[in-house]
Amino acid sequence: MSEYNVINSRAPRLDAPGKATGRAKYVDDMSLPGMLYGAILQSPLAHARILNIDTSRARSLPGVKAVVTAKEAGLVKYGVSPARYDETLYCHEKVRYVGDELAAVAAVDLETAMDALSLIQVDYEELPAVFTVEQAMAEGAPLLHDDYPRNISAEVHQEFGDVEAGFKQSDLIKTTTFVNKRQDAAFLEPHGCLAEFDLFGQLTLHTSTQVPHYVMRTVAMVLGIPVGQVRVVKPYVGGGFGPKCEATPLEMSACLLAKVTGKPVKMNYSREQVFLHSRARHQFIHTITTGVKKDGTLMALTNECHLEGGAYTSFGIATVYYSGSLLGGPYKLPNMKYDGYRVFTNRPACGAQRGHGGVAARAAWEQQLDMIAVDLGLDPVELRLRNIMSTGDVTCNVLDMSSLGMKECVEAVRDGSDWNAKRGKMTKGKGVGIACGFFVSGAGYPIYRSETFHSTVVIKLSEDGGTAQLLTGSAEIGQGSDTTMAMIAAEALGIKLSDVRVTSGDTDLAVDLGAYSSRQTLMTGHATKEAAEDVKRQVIEVLAQELSIPPVDIDFKNGLVVFKNGNVDFSKVRTSYIQEHRGWTDPPSGDLTFKEAARMAFLAKGTIVGTGKYKPGRLGGKYKGAAVGTSPAYGCSAQVVEVTVDMETGKVIIDRMTDAHDCGLAVNITSVEGQMEGSLSMGMGEALFEEVKFDGKGKILNANLGEYKIPTALDMPNVKTIIVESNEPNGPFGAKEVGEGAIMPTIPAILNAVYDATGVWIHELPLTPERVYRAIQQAKK
Amino acid sequence: MKRLIKLRVNDKDYELAVEPNQTLVDVLRYTLGLTGTKKGCEVGDCGSCTVIMDGKPVNSCLVLAVQANGRVIRTIEGVEADTGLHPLQVSFVDKGAVQCGFCTPGMVLSAQSLLERNPKPNEAEIRTAISGNLCRCTGYQKIVEAIHDCSEKMTR
Amino acid sequence: MLLPKFDYHEPATLGEACQVMGDLGQKTKALAGGTDLIVNMKKKILSPACLVYLGRIKEMKKIDSSNGLFKIGAGLTAAEVAEMEEIKNNYSALSRGASCLGSPLIRNLATIAGNLVSARPAADFPPPLMAYGARVVLKSSSGERVVSLDDFFKGPGQTLIAPEEILTEIVLDKLRPFSGAGYIKLGTRQTLEISLVNVAAFVSLDGPDGVIKTARIVLGAVGPVPLRAPSGEKALIGEKPSEALLAKAGEAAAFDSKPIDDYRGSAEYRRAMVDVLTRRALNEAINAARSNLN
Incomplete structure (x- = not known):
């Protein structure tokens, strides 16, 4: 039995009934009277100078209410990180990728808006374009941004320890180069938004976002209005996974058009535009060298990475740091050197996606570790266990593993998958592979440099004392954060989950940086817990006074008052409660209830409001870029994947997956499993199917969910999930992340299983039948 | 030119004037306000817009409203009973089959259609029945479990 | 994604359909399941001035087994073909092909006629049908012709069907023992x-x-x-x-x-x-x- 009353259970999600009945509202389900429809004009060319934009014909089309270009929008630079604002809402001098935004229109209906777009005449002078890292960095290559020679948008050079010395002490040194492909997050709901200015000039933007807070700040900056006059409200969101973690031209266009027309404006991206806007996973080209002792002890690692970044920086600076820093663990590694280059190309900008920056690096390294294990004649599990980090270890790049059940995860999947009976022992074409990984539980610092709290939470009690209203700016995007916060509040307050009502995703309610870097359970969770404790303290104080007992003698549990020192005569409180509620149908009986106590508190002090806040302390080292990768806690996981490879066609089928994840403490067990299963599915898609493909002119060939292939129900096997709980000291009730760490081992576990099945190492994703077939044929030669 | 069509949606009759180029999903969502039917791709790839038409689950983004004239349509709004959630919806809630929820209406309808045809499906049959409904959040595991759970409850 | 504007006809019988197709000529497309055509129209690859919807024509949804032949109405959907016992038992490869097409949702709309006439080189119906030696019946107001499926396809998206013709039926020989x-x-x-x-x-x-x-x-x-x-x-x-x-x-x-x-x-x-x-x-x-x- 759990020591908890609410958390650490399988409570059904609060949003599930609404979603299962179709009642839950997403942004395109909303409409406002007099609403206009907006549409965006995007560049058909990958790189071109804009000679002229003529909007006159579009403006004179009946039904068109506004046409805006850079002339109307201005040239305020924005981006994800203030360190590198390099976008303007609409292009002015040139376009840099197929899909770059040029103009937007608002009209009485979508048909008219689309017609108007086709009437905007843009004259271009086409420029030579670069599409690959190689082309972009070549001597004399055309530059996307004049200030960035060789198209390098960001570079990182770090060394921890003494790598050269580490290699000298090594018995085996292995180098491999690994390449993934550009991914799309392929959330089911395309971006959409609805903007409205009221008659006092206050803006409300309803939008499908992961980060209402950052959207609010960016919209205010770009439109030139005070932050306090912008309210961003997130309705239910149909998935994000990273790319909805920034203010989009769609959102800013809707706001601008609403400002210009004085009418509400609704805008959506089509599925094709979701691909064009992208901001999803980069392509990473990693060259990794690892040195080990004969017994498998890791001595040194060098990691050189080139990221194909697309036309703008977006999240890229963080990404290029992450693809180095996230190899610091979960193995004891004394010496590590990293050289990262993020490169501009004339393609859609890449950004963050589940496992930000670390997924390809992890795949490359975990595959190399298996190669080393084979060379040393060690079982891959054994090699990992010999180097495994545990609670209290600090990585060479100063990431503090304040809790780490990594060893427990490895042992759990080894035993849970029947590894010892299977590895190297199955028939040709069948195999198992293992891999590990870890991830941050919330970025240690906000995206913009600030002393801000990362989360604030308000909990108010209803005047009858019966309901705790939890107000938060955090973003429920499908991961279950509303339910998690309600459970944390109920637990901390000592009431039932059904007595908590959550309102979230609204910048007017509280401050929250949003749903990214797997931060909300820990960070919003902390603020929630603190707010609940604040409420609890206030109610206890009043009750203690009423009953003339010390406050420390009072506690709440499951909505009832617990007197720690035996029976207390509370008839006075009960009588007064009942007197106040004549005719009400629920006169309390038996134990004194929280509700009665909370009503007393209201009568004594007015509305009871508790607040909570959270920001991490100083984290990480002092070197340049030390902030990226820091976190108050790290989740970790291990996976074993079992595959069948058709040796004649190269087709890979995933037969079984066993995943163990250390989430500190599972606030909601079902939701933790759901995050694990979902991560595995996304990792499996990246491993086997997913690749955004382009023609020679920078146009996407498969900007749809038919040919950009995410796993279907028939591709996913049964997944066995094992939760490991290491009780994180920095987490609320010991909880930490699960949403992203669980994707880390998936790709390399598949790569390693395919090796076990075929005897072939494949260093490029995705493992399409053709790629696997070629590798098998190559090995035969 | 607009045409008059008759639709029976969730046991209610509608007479509507529609343009030939209006799709069924748009008429359901924007004319009838039945926004539980979602639009994820608009070209039949994702299944978010699944409705049951004349007893069969289809992508309503690929059906013209005029094509649906005279037909019987069930949307997610027609699944919920007067007494509360349909057992399938209860299973989806209980088993944690819902995350972002955008695929859920289509999933529920594909599953309901399966259970109407085959009350005791095995895992392969369940996976096949929902294989036109993409989900990016769950990895399908808990959706399959929910459908199985409902089948058990209803055939017990 | 909006569809371009078009005129719409909905004949109830094959005769009526042939009449309409004959009258309207070049800029007309027959609409069967729509799983290809509607997508291509949304993507603005095709914008026919007129659509003639064949889905109300009952004659195109029959199967007939007589005179040593097995005739399949071209208006049957992939799901119907996949589930038909007679086809499962006697033409298992056709049943297989039908059940591989798209997804369950697509299979409830897509028809044999549509799959053949849209003539995608990777389509699922043509190989099994050609393997069984299928012929297709092409009808117009001026009569009908029967064409071997071997000769039907001319290139990606191209067949020898004339603009006024409708592919109404597939004709297979009864399978001999062994x-x-x-x-x-x-x-x-x-x-x-x-x-x-x-x-x-x-x-x-x-x-x-x-x-x-x-x-x-x-x-x-x-x-x-x-x-x-x-x-x-x-x-x-x-x-x-x-x-x-x-x-x-x-x-x-x-x-x-x-x-x-x-x-x-x-x-x-x-x-x-x-x-x-x-x-x-x-x-x-x-x-x-x-x-x-x-």
């Missing part, structure tokens, strides 16, 4: 796939342990149209089935294929897969033939 077919599709995912390669094979044996009397091998996605593999077929005639024979036929079929490189796969890989899939499809066909005692 004949049968197989169909194998190779895609990246398990479903919702455009074939990388698909192969159907048909054989008829002169007895349960006898030699191969006739053979048809049809290759999809390795040419502008679904292709017969003449040298692959020739290698089989008069021979007793064996692993070596199938390997020979597979190699020959690979030689017959005309794949190209595109973003879905390379010509070289596709050619190699023709070999593999031909062997497997033949194997299925031989097993089906042996168990077909009729």
Whole structure:
């Protein structure tokens, strides 16, 4: 039995009934009277100078209410990180990728808006374009941004320890180069938004976002209005996974058009535009060298990475740091050197996606570790266990593993998958592979440099004392954060989950940086817990006074008052409660209830409001870029994947997956499993199917969910999930992340299983039948 | 030119004037306000817009409203009973089959259609029945479990 | 995504449909399941001035088994074809092909007629139908003609159907004893796939342990149209089935294929897969033939 009353259970999600009945509202389900429809004009060319934009014909089309270009929008630079604002809402001098935004229109209906777009005449002078890292960095290559020679948008050079010395002490040194492909997050709901200015000039933007807070700040900056006059409200969101973690031209266009027309404006991206806007996973080209002792002890690692970044920086600076820093663990590694280059190309900008920056690096390294294990004649599990980090270890790049059940995860999947009976022992074409990984539980610092709290939470009690209203700016995007916060509040307050009502995703309610870097359970969770404790303290104080007992003698549990020192005569409180509620149908009986106590508190002090806040302390080292990768806690996981490879066609089928994840403490067990299963599915898609493909002119060939292939129900096997709980000291009730760490081992576990099945190492994703077939044929030669 | 069509949606009759180029999903969502039917791709790839038409689950983004004239349509709004959630919806809630929820209406309808045809499906049959409904959040595991759970409850 | 504007007709009978198609001429498209046409119209690849919806025509949804023939209404959906007991039992490769098409939701809309007339080189209906020696009936107000499916396809998206014609029916011969077919599709995912390669094979044996009397091998996605593999077929005639024979036929079929490189796969890989899939499809066909005692 759990020591908890609410958390650490399988409570059904609060949003599930609404979603299962179709009642839950997403942004395109909303409409406002007099609403206009907006549409965006995007560049058909990958790189071109804009000679002229003529909007006159579009403006004179009946039904068109506004046409805006850079002339109307201005040239305020924005981006994800203030360190590198390099976008303007609409292009002015040139376009840099197929899909770059040029103009937007608002009209009485979508048909008219689309017609108007086709009437905007843009004259271009086409420029030579670069599409690959190689082309972009070549001597004399055309530059996307004049200030960035060789198209390098960001570079990182770090060394921890003494790598050269580490290699000298090594018995085996292995180098491999690994390449993934550009991914799309392929959330089911395309971006959409609805903007409205009221008659006092206050803006409300309803939008499908992961980060209402950052959207609010960016919209205010770009439109030139005070932050306090912008309210961003997130309705239910149909998935994000990273790319909805920034203010989009769609959102800013809707706001601008609403400002210009004085009418509400609704805008959506089509599925094709979701691909064009992208901001999803980069392509990473990693060259990794690892040195080990004969017994498998890791001595040194060098990691050189080139990221194909697309036309703008977006999240890229963080990404290029992450693809180095996230190899610091979960193995004891004394010496590590990293050289990262993020490169501009004339393609859609890449950004963050589940496992930000670390997924390809992890795949490359975990595959190399298996190669080393084979060379040393060690079982891959054994090699990992010999180097495994545990609670209290600090990585060479100063990431503090304040809790780490990594060893427990490895042992759990080894035993849970029947590894010892299977590895190297199955028939040709069948195999198992293992891999590990870890991830941050919330970025240690906000995206913009600030002393801000990362989360604030308000909990108010209803005047009858019966309901705790939890107000938060955090973003429920499908991961279950509303339910998690309600459970944390109920637990901390000592009431039932059904007595908590959550309102979230609204910048007017509280401050929250949003749903990214797997931060909300820990960070919003902390603020929630603190707010609940604040409420609890206030109610206890009043009750203690009423009953003339010390406050420390009072506690709440499951909505009832617990007197720690035996029976207390509370008839006075009960009588007064009942007197106040004549005719009400629920006169309390038996134990004194929280509700009665909370009503007393209201009568004594007015509305009871508790607040909570959270920001991490100083984290990480002092070197340049030390902030990226820091976190108050790290989740970790291990996976074993079992595959069948058709040796004649190269087709890979995933037969079984066993995943163990250390989430500190599972606030909601079902939701933790759901995050694990979902991560595995996304990792499996990246491993086997997913690749955004382009023609020679920078146009996407498969900007749809038919040919950009995410796993279907028939591709996913049964997944066995094992939760490991290491009780994180920095987490609320010991909880930490699960949403992203669980994707880390998936790709390399598949790569390693395919090796076990075929005897072939494949260093490029995705493992399409053709790629696997070629590798098998190559090995035969 | 607009045409008059008759639709029976969730046991209610509608007479509507529609343009030939209006799709069924748009008429359901924007004319009838039945926004539980979602639009994820608009070209039949994702299944978010699944409705049951004349007893069969289809992508309503690929059906013209005029094509649906005279037909019987069930949307997610027609699944919920007067007494509360349909057992399938209860299973989806209980088993944690819902995350972002955008695929859920289509999933529920594909599953309901399966259970109407085959009350005791095995895992392969369940996976096949929902294989036109993409989900990016769950990895399908808990959706399959929910459908199985409902089948058990209803055939017990 | 908005559809372009068009005029819409909804004939109730085949006669009426032929009349309308004849009157409207070039800028008209017949709308069957819509799973290709509507998508192409949304993407502005096609914008016909008029659509003639065939889905209300009951005559196009019948099957008829008489005079040694098996006739399938071209208006039947892939799901209906896949589930029809008569087809499952007698034309298992066709049933297989139908159940591989798109997704369950697509299969409830997509029709045989639509799948054939849209003439995608990787389509799922043509290989098994051609393997069974199918003919298609093309009707217009001026009469009807019956065309072998072998001759029907002219290129990607192109067939010899005239603008005023409607593909109404598929005609198959009743299967003789000891004949049968197989169909194998190779895609990246398990479903919702455009074939990388698909192969159907048909054989008829002169007895349960006898030699191969006739053979048809049809290759999809390795040419502008679904292709017969003449040298692959020739290698089989008069021979007793064996692993070596199938390997020979597979190699020959690979030689017959005309794949190209595109973003879905390379010509070289596709050619190699023709070999593999031909062997497997033949194997299925031989097993089906042996168990077909009729």
